[in-house]
Amino acid sequence: MKIVxxxxxxxxxxxxxxxxxxxxxxxxxxECILIDASAEEIKLTANDMELGIETRIExxxxxxxxxxxxxxxxxxxxxKLPDNDVVIETESDNQALITCxxxxxxxxxxxxxxxxxxxxxxxxxxxxxxxxxxxxxIRQTIFSIADNDTNKMMTGELFEIEENILKVVSxxxxxISIRKIELKDSYDSKKVIVPGKTxxxxxxxxxxxxxxxxxxxxxxxxxxxxxxxxxxxxxxIEGEYFKIDQMLSSDYETKVKINKRELLDCIxxxxxLIKEGDxxxxxxxxxxxSMELKIKSQIGSMDEEIFIAKEGKDLLIGFNPKFLIxxxxxxxxxxxxxxxxxxxxxxxxxxxxxxxxxxxxPVNFSAVA
Amino acid sequence: MKIVxxxxxxxxxxxxxxxxxxxxxxxxxxECILIDASAEEIKLTANDMELGIETRIExxxxxxxxxxxxxxxxxxxxxKLPDNDVVIETESDNQALITCxxxxxxxxxxxxxxxxxxxxxxxxxxxxxxxxxxxxxIRQTIFSIADNDTNKMMTGELFEIEENILKVVSxxxxxISIRKIELKDSYDSKKVIVPGKTxxxxxxxxxxxxxxxxxxxxxxxxxxxxxxxxxxxxxxIEGEYFKIDQMLSSDYETKVKINKRELLDCIxxxxxLIKEGDxxxxxxxxxxxSMELKIKSQIGSMDEEIFIAKEGKDLLIGFNPKFLIxxxxxxxxxxxxxxxxxxxxxxxxxxxxxxxxxxxxPVNFSAVA
Numbered sequence: 001m002k003i004v005x006x007x008x009x010x011x012x013x014x015x016x017x018x019x020x021x022x023x024x025x026x027x028x029x030x031e032c033i034l035i036d037a038s039a040e041e042i043k044l045t046a047n048d049m050e051l052g053i054e055t056r057i058e059x060x061x062x063x064x065x066x067x068x069x070x071x072x073x074x075x076x077x078x079x080k081l082p083d084n085d086v087v088i089e090t091e092s093d094n095q096a097l098i099t100c101x102x103x104x105x106x107x108x109x110x111x112x113x114x115x116x117x118x119x120x121x122x123x124x125x126x127x128x129x130x131x132x133x134x135x136x137x138i139r140q141t142i143f144s145i146a147d148n149d150t151n152k153m154m155t156g157e158l159f160e161i162e163e164n165i166l167k168v169v170s171x172x173x174x175x176i177s178i179r180k181i182e183l184k185d186s187y188d189s190k191k192v193i194v195p196g197k198t199x200x201x202x203x204x205x206x207x208x209x210x211x212x213x214x215x216x217x218x219x220x221x222x223x224x225x226x227x228x229x230x231x232x233x234x235x236x237i238e239g240e241y242f243k244i245d246q247m248l249s250s251d252y253e254t255k256v257k258i259n260k261r262e263l264l265d266c267i268x269x270x271x272x273l274i275k276e277g278d279x280x281x282x283x284x285x286x287x288x289x290s291m292e293l294k295i296k297s298q299i300g301s302m303d304e305e306i307f308i309a310k311e312g313k314d315l316l317i318g319f320n321p322k323f324l325i326x327x328x329x330x331x332x333x334x335x336x337x338x339x340x341x342x343x344x345x346x347x348x349x350x351x352x353x354x355x356x357x358x359x360x361x362p363v364n365f366s367a368v369a
Numbered sequence: 370m371k372i373v374x375x376x377x378x379x380x381x382x383x384x385x386x387x388x389x390x391x392x393x394x395x396x397x398x399x400e401c402i403l404i405d406a407s408a409e410e411i412k413l414t415a416n417d418m419e420l421g422i423e424t425r426i427e428x429x430x431x432x433x434x435x436x437x438x439x440x441x442x443x444x445x446x447x448x449k450l451p452d453n454d455v456v457i458e459t460e461s462d463n464q465a466l467i468t469c470x471x472x473x474x475x476x477x478x479x480x481x482x483x484x485x486x487x488x489x490x491x492x493x494x495x496x497x498x499x500x501x502x503x504x505x506x507i508r509q510t511i512f513s514i515a516d517n518d519t520n521k522m523m524t525g526e527l528f529e530i531e532e533n534i535l536k537v538v539s540x541x542x543x544x545i546s547i548r549k550i551e552l553k554d555s556y557d558s559k560k561v562i563v564p565g566k567t568x569x570x571x572x573x574x575x576x577x578x579x580x581x582x583x584x585x586x587x588x589x590x591x592x593x594x595x596x597x598x599x600x601x602x603x604x605x606i607e608g609e610y611f612k613i614d615q616m617l618s619s620d621y622e623t624k625v626k627i628n629k630r631e632l633l634d635c636i637x638x639x640x641x642l643i644k645e646g647d648x649x650x651x652x653x654x655x656x657x658x659s660m661e662l663k664i665k666s667q668i669g670s671m672d673e674e675i676f677i678a679k680e681g682k683d684l685l686i687g688f689n690p691k692f693l694i695x696x697x698x699x700x701x702x703x704x705x706x707x708x709x710x711x712x713x714x715x716x717x718x719x720x721x722x723x724x725x726x727x728x729x730x731p732v733n734f735s736a737v738a
Contacts, residue, residue: 073641073668080638103638107669269449269472272442299442300476 001065002089003037005057007081013044013057014075016230019201020046020053021071029114032068037061051198052118056229067096068110077105118233121224126217127183131206134214137168137179138203140330145196146172156193156237175323176244176359193241194223198234252339257309260336264328266304267321270295273302281318281363317343318365327358370434371458372406374426376450382413382426383444385599388570389415389422390440398483401437406430420567421487425598436465437479446474487602490593495586496552501579506537506548507572509699514565515541525562525606544692545613545728562610563592567603621708626678629705633697635673636690639664642671650687650732686712687734696727
């Protein structure tokens with residue numbers, strides 16, 4: 001094999017597929033990026049068997065062939081090369097030569113025979129969203145997946161399509177995040193659970209432009225994202241997702257309208273007084289025109305008042321401040337509305353159209369206040 | 370005590386003195402910042418007994434007094450307050466109240482009675498350099514101090530004044546860095562060893578403007594830096610510094626003139642192939658119009674040619690690539706000149722005026738090449 005392409009194209013391509021290279025594996029071939037120049041195009045592929053990414057890069061094929069290179073070494077070399085044309089060629093069975101201007105690198109290579117290509121997916125039906133929307137939806141829900149594997153389902157996100165609505169849901173046992181977006185067309189109903197890791201990596205790869213589009217298609221076991229010159233294939237998490245509808249209620253006894261920035265800054269300040277792992281709640285005292293936030297720890301105490309517009313009853317309620325911060329950070333509205341039932345029922349932060357709903361369980365603070 | 374000052378003044382002042390707060394100590398009072406508003410001015414002080422920093426901040430003293438606050442908590446609170454006036458007051462013997470807009474923080478405080486003020490220094494004679502120059506000189510030498518304490522002297526830098534020249538020297542047993550700058554006046558001869566940590570912290574505090582000046586004065590055991598509203602006092606390292614003059618030689622057998630950026634980029638690329646802790650040298654093969662750089666490791670091999678202008682003999686010599694990189698990174702010249710005697714003698718990188726001299730010992734590569 002012998003190919004020529006620009007450093008910048010190579011850096012971009014390697015950066016994309018590297019997201020599917022496992023950081024730890026016992027199979028050396030999985031640590032590789034496959035360069036496939038066996039046909040008309042140069043394709044880079046990485047695949048950790050859960051997540052596989054393939055991207056096409058522009059360049060010239062001088063001699064057709066396939067080669068697998070260690071992803072870490074290859075990407076480091078490519079990034080540090082001069083900004084010019086790069087030649088990659090097979091030197092012998094297990095050696096590759098990378099040349100750029102007067103710099104020559106010789107590194108170990110593998111034939112690629114053992115490499116696992118992406119599964120071939122028959123694309124019948126797909127939905128289309130913009131890169132911007134997909135990136136936003138992930139950012140606005142990904143923080144409330146569970147990061148351990150005790151419940152596999154919680155490490156993923158529900159993607160539910162019903163007519164022209166895509167609903168994305170994540171939950172970790174203390175909170176639920178829901179984002180709904182309108183699609184351009186109507187589709188058959190579909191419910192899949194996408195691994196959180198896949199979504200995190202996708203979010204890093206896509207540019208986030210409002211113009212660029214991503215096609216999302218599904219098979220029984222896979223979800224496929226296609227955009228620009230890249231295809232991302234991920235296994236789905238098997239099983240049936242949690243029934244969340246019964247946890248959502250539109251009744252409330254207290255409704256608060258508040259400036260988001262002020263509330264977020266105040267809670268952020270309060271968390272200074274909490275050391276990592278310390279489970280001090282922030283106590284919220286809702287009265288007619290103002291809300292007092294209080295926190296007390298071994299380090300000291302803090303209280304602050306914020307003006308609000310309130311409907312309904314007064315309320316004293318406690319929360320894990322991190323959960324409020326996580327939700328408030330991803331909401332783009334200047335003002336948010338909080339709905340409460342009582343000090344033991346979940347709080348809802350949602351907009352009128354319910355394009356987002358954040359449910360957060362309160363904490364019992366009777367013993368600590 | 371009760372004072373009012375703007376958040377931004379407070380953030381700036383706390384940022385400066387925090388550099389003298391030890392990260393680990395058994396004496397809680399050393400973890401504190403002292404706020405001294407007992408006279409006409411508000412002064413912040415921190416002192417870890419080796420390095421002490423005092424800075425004046427603008428503000429209003431409503432009630433005179435002194436208070437010591439935990440530096441970490443105090444600085445975190447201050448940074449997260451709204452951008453407005455901050456009131457700091459003593460609430461009781463061991464409580465301080467920090468108020469800004471509607472946010473109120475209560476934290477533990479100490480009386481300040483146990484606090485170690487900076488030593489009172491009688492300033493007879495001092496030299497003046499610009500912030501820019503001091504920052505540059507530190508940056509251009511600090512990388513070759515030794516970071517462990519087996520030889521205390523190597524953890525500091527020599528500051529030697531002779532007539533109108535300030536010479537700054539650091540060395541770690543493998544290399545020597547020397548920077549000379551011209552002072553505006555002539556001074557009595559002086560030789561002191563300044564702890565590397567002091568210089569690192571000073572370098573973070575000073576702004577680096579070409580206009581602003583720093584006064585540097587000395588006592589038997591201390592060096593004092595004064596600039597803007599800040600005084601930094603540091604203990605000196607006792608003893609006599611290494612005699613470096615006998616290690617410097619101006620004879621050479623080979624002289625190479627080379628583009629600095631090209632050389633640096635090439636060595637930087639080559640180090641990709643070396644894992645942390647692996648002691649592979651970079652082999653430099655100097656011929657008439659070009660220099661070939663080669664490196665070989667378990668990961669692979671690399672070679673690259675660079676055009677040079679050469680005087681004298683051909684030479685094959687090996688170096689620890691990191692040492693070359695460290696020196697080249699801090700040289701601002703576009704072209705550098707390298708002087709060699711033979712493969713076992715040190716290489717010198719220096720400019721004609723000898724405003725900088727970097728001596729680097731070669732490594733023996735016969736066994737590894």
